[in-house]
Amino acid sequence: MDRRQFILSGIALGAASSLGIYGWNSSFDENSDNRDLVLSALLPALLYAALPEDTTMAVQVNRTKAAISDFMPYLAKRQQQELQQLFNLLANQVTQLALTGHLTAISELTMSQRWQLLANWRDSYLALLQQAYHGLRELLFAAYYGQPEHWQAINYTAPRYR
């Protein structure tokens, strides 16, 4: 994140709180619509070149989303809340500006804008955004590559001994 964006974040978070949206201290509540919207936007960027380009892509994305919602309850409650908060902030038009630097909804960003967004988080001065990058990355990749249907591309076959 460059200096301009960093300042932008502050402004956006300020705007959010003046509108009664309390930035990182709010919206812990589980909202599956928000989670779905964010995952639908980020999975194709993160898994670009791994996902097939045909009609099975949607099937794989949906399967991965289901795996993520199945897995999340096993995380520490604290971690579940942090992730849920991130989904809520990213899905909310006002607060997402702070996290993405874009007024356009995350689902409307081009693929290269989504990659840029992920790179900005990775290189952010804010530990929170770095943690968001790594946390989401691990969660999403683990959910995708945990599914046997997605192993063909890496030529991995699970052993059968039973």
Added chain:
Amino acid sequence: MQHLDASQFITDQHFSADVVIIGSGAGGGIAAEQLSAAGFKVLLLEEGAYYTREQFKMEERWAYPNLYQEGAARKTKDQAIGILQGRTVGGSTTVNWTTSIRTPQQTLDYWQDQFGLNFVAENDLTAYFQLAEERLNIKQWSVAPNANNAKLQYGCEQLGWQYTVIKRNVTHCANLGYCGMGCPIDAKQSMLVSTIPAALKKGATLISRLSVRKLQWQDNQILRLEAVPVDEHFQPTASLKVTISAKHYIVAAGAIGSPALLLRSKVPNPSGRLGKHTYLHPTVISGAVFAEDINGHAGAPQSIYSDQFVWPTDSKQPGYKLEVPPIHPVLMASKLIGVGDQHAQLMKSFNQLQVTIALIRDGFHPESQGGQVVLDQDQQPVLDYPITDYIWQGMRQALLSMAELQFAAGAKQILPIHHDAKLYQNWPEAKAAIEQLSMTALRQTVVSAHVMGGCNMSATADKGVVNANGRHHQLTNLSVFDGSILPTSLGANPQLTIYALVWKNCQQLIKELSHELQPV
């Protein structure tokens, strides 16, 4: 044999026993067998589930949420270190990679010097190593190493570096390579298949899916413990209460769980060391792409290690041990760097990847005092482990050694697992790049599979939480029998150290209890 699943309880429960053991891993398992054999009525408690061979699926998507703490996604407070830790009957012994190494003499010497712990005469561990090795069939692995380990061996041979063939706790091992997901054929001699069934046969009771929240104590005695069942995702519930009273309490919930329980219970802590000086063998990773297939998912995950750099002569340098991990899709996908195309291309080389890891020997230097277990809003533990410059510097050295080794072993390209790194084509290029990498939290990927310390042993009460026999310095009917009693990390995989120490401490405890529990 009796097993109760606490998640099936429908009303509050109370149990009593001679000895209650909290945690069924390396420490709890050994203690359960010893104490049951000595005729004590034992209750063994476990937060995880009682999964056995029939239920183990050789798939990460099943194993991680069901057999590991926090779905194998446990992290330190700043999320810079990922921690793999078991949470199931048998604890980490159910999911570890079977490496069995006696405590290095240098480590024991350091403990003697710093903590007054003396491992001579009746405290000599040799006999206990032998007992544990015999009990768990610990022998040098006689099958050829898989390609992932063979490359580590070959690189060492090329460079003239020391290496050792690993001893493993297995019987009739089929060399499958899925140890981390629970052994599907009961070959691994984990607590799940050895000491725990033996304890149950001798009359011990196992209660699974039970989370112990608090020890109630008064003066210098524990009176009872309070526990709750966990739900289907292993989260503590508030549905009902389980209380247990015993004559003696053994805490063996691991180096994060044990300090957390004692912190929640606010037990006396005059040394101020409870939950502090927690060590991880912080580990860095180096990937290498070979022309030929490595198939690191198949075959014994660890069969070779190198101690070339564990005990450097320069005391300003942290030592590190070289090993390899098993290579499975989720483990790799979550650790490989980048997103999109970069990540997908790396994953396409999945079968040609060789992976080496370096475990930093932390805790032997003023600038390596470890981490601290703290409690979060839900009274659940989080480990705060700040990484010092001294450790970062050791990690950079370790990345250099691993790159040099992998090229010597014939790698086409190597990739230090660091978020600014890329594939390097040769050793000079890799060396120049690694020397420039920014060694900071979250840029440099760090993992751990060994948690140690937090309730350290010490001869005197001012320097630790428990005495040389694992008995609490202040509370008379409390012992801690797990990896949390280690005063530093080990410079070796911990399971055999824990088996031997607990075996010794348990024999001592049995002697003391037969005096202490005499009817007045």
